[in-house]
Amino acid sequence: MSTDAATEAPAAPKRWARLAVRTESLGVLAILVIALSILSPYFLSVSNFLNILLATSVIGVLAYGATFVIAAAGIDLSLGSVLGLSGVVGALAINTLDLPWPIGIVLCLATGAFCGLINGLLTTRAGIPAFIATLGMLGVARGLALVLTNGVPVYGLADPVLYLGQGRPAGIPTPVIIFLLVGAVSHFVLAYTRFGKYALVIGDNEAAARAMGVRVQRQRIALYVVSGTMAGIAGLLFTARVNSGDPTAGLNYELTAITATILGGTNLFGGRATIIGTLIGALIMGVLQNGLNLLAVSSFYQQMAIGTVLVLAVWLDQANRSRRLA
Numbered sequence: 184m185s186t187d188a189a190t191e192a193p194a195a196p197k198r199w200a201r202l203a204v205r206t207e208s209l210g211v212l213a214i215l216v217i218a219l220s221i222l223s224p225y226f227l228s229v230s231n232f233l234n235i236l237l238a239t240s241v242i243g244v245l246a247y248g249a250t251f252v253i254a255a256a257g258i259d260l261s262l263g264s265v266l267g268l269s270g271v272v273g274a275l276a277i278n279t280l281d282l283p284w285p286i287g288i289v290l291c292l293a294t295g296a297f298c299g300l301i302n303g304l305l306t307t308r309a310g311i312p313a314f315i316a317t318l319g320m321l322g323v324a325r326g327l328a329l330v331l332t333n334g335v336p337v338y339g340l341a342d343p344v345l346y347l348g349q350g351r352p353a354g355i356p357t358p359v360i361i362f363l364l365v366g367a368v369s370h371f372v373l374a375y376t377r378f379g380k381y382a383l384v385i386g387d388n389e390a391a392a393r394a395m396g397v398r399v400q401r402q403r404i405a406l407y408v409v410s411g412t413m414a415g416i417a418g419l420l421f422t423a424r425v426n427s428g429d430p431t432a433g434l435n436y437e438l439t440a441i442t443a444t445i446l447g448g449t450n451l452f453g454g455r456a457t458i459i460g461t462l463i464g465a466l467i468m469g470v471l472q473n474g475l476n477l478l479a480v481s482s483f484y485q486q487m488a489i490g491t492v493l494v495l496a497v498w499l500d501q502a503n504r505s506r507r508l509a
Contacts, residue, residue, distance in 0.1 A: 207499075208447055208463040215467060219474035226477060233356060239469030240362035241266075241417045241424075243462065245433075245440035246447075247369045248413025250461045251406045253444055254373065256386040256453025257313045259410045261302060261320035262417075262440055263433035268324040269294040269418030274337040274428025277344065284341035291422070292415040298324055299411020303404030321437070328430035337428040348423025358420045365416060370458035382406055386453020435486070442493040443468045451497055468492075 219226045245262045252259045273291030276282045282290075298320060305316035350357035373379035381402050385392045392399055417436075422428050447464030449456040471492070475485050 208460060212463060212467050212470065215470045223477040226474065235469045235473045236359040237356045238473065239465050240358035241421050242436060242439050242443060242468060243362050243465035244365055244413050244417040245436055246443040246461045246465050247365060247458060248410035249440050249444045250449050250456050250458060251382060252410045253449050253451060254386050254453060254456035255382045255403060255406050257403065257406065258317060259302065260317040260437050261298065261324055262414050263436035264321045264324035265295050265298045265411055265414035266418040266421060266433035266436060267430055268328040269415040270422035270432055271328045271331055271337065271428040271430050273419060274340060274422055275331060277341055278337050278339045284344050288419060291419045292412060295411040295415020295418060296408050299408040303407030307400040307403050332430045334430060338426060340423065340426055344423050345426060348420055358424060361420060366458055366462050373458050383454060383456065439468055439489055442489060442496060445496040
């Protein structure tokens with residue numbers, strides 16, 4: 184059997200399953216929108232929808248990265264901390280080191296990619312479980328961000344960088360445009376390239392992937408680099424939006440990003456994932472948080488809501504999986 188043919192095999196039987204999950208996600212999103220439209224007179228407005236997309240952009244980009252890793256039965260718990268570290272490095276490069284702003288952007292993204300590389304090496308070469316490796320990176324990245332800044336945000340970025348977070352071409356926030364563009368590229372890579380298909384094959388059956396000749400360890404490392412790079416992009420957007428490299432940025436964002444990914448239909452144990460589904464999942468989280476804010480619900484309860492949604496999403500995913508296997 185050829186490698187190309189084999190990569191198509193696991194995808195074909197699951198096409199209708201993915202469509203069903205995506206339809207369920209759209210149904211949840213529609214119910215949320217209808218309910219919040221009734222509960223708050225301010226929800227149904229163009230400005231509020233733009234606010235939802237703007238608030239979703241950073242989490243959405245993180246969720247794209249999480250999708251690639253989870254598709255191959257991995258996990259990345261360091262996303263939020265890597266976001267914070269990447270933003271700090273970019274801000275320090277521009278503000279403190281006085282480097283040209285393009286170099287600051289490159290260093291921001293490179294920091295995320297490097298953290299992803301370390302995660303990949305720890306989980307493959309060192310054989311450390313992904314949960315432990317990325318949990319360790321969560322602490323290291325957050326601590327390093329605090330050390331580099333002494334716990335104080337780094338203010339003052341170049342105008343071109345600020346435009347990435349605060350610009351509004353044609354009235355649409357720049358982070359929203361970047362969020363959608365990154366999503367389009369991610370969708371193409373995951374759905375139509377060998378790289379994306381290999382990720383799904385590994386998550387579905389790693390032994391079969393090895394038998395097909397897929398270099399599983401190299402592929403996993405590359406997936407973590409993609410995840411880290413996404414965290415770097417999210418860090419750039421966050422930093423540009425608030426005009427500071429904040430060492431505490433992205434706190435608990437990994438929980439929201441993973442929740443969005445699972446809500447979008449990605450199987451927590453690998454083998455099934457779509458970027459379109461993740462986009463829908465991110466919008467569900469964005470609409471939920473926006474609605475809770477409009478209803479003046481305490482942020483403490485919002486964290487409880489996110490945790491509850493994560494548990495429900497995984498439970499429903501397992502229920503659907505058991506039903507398909509029955």
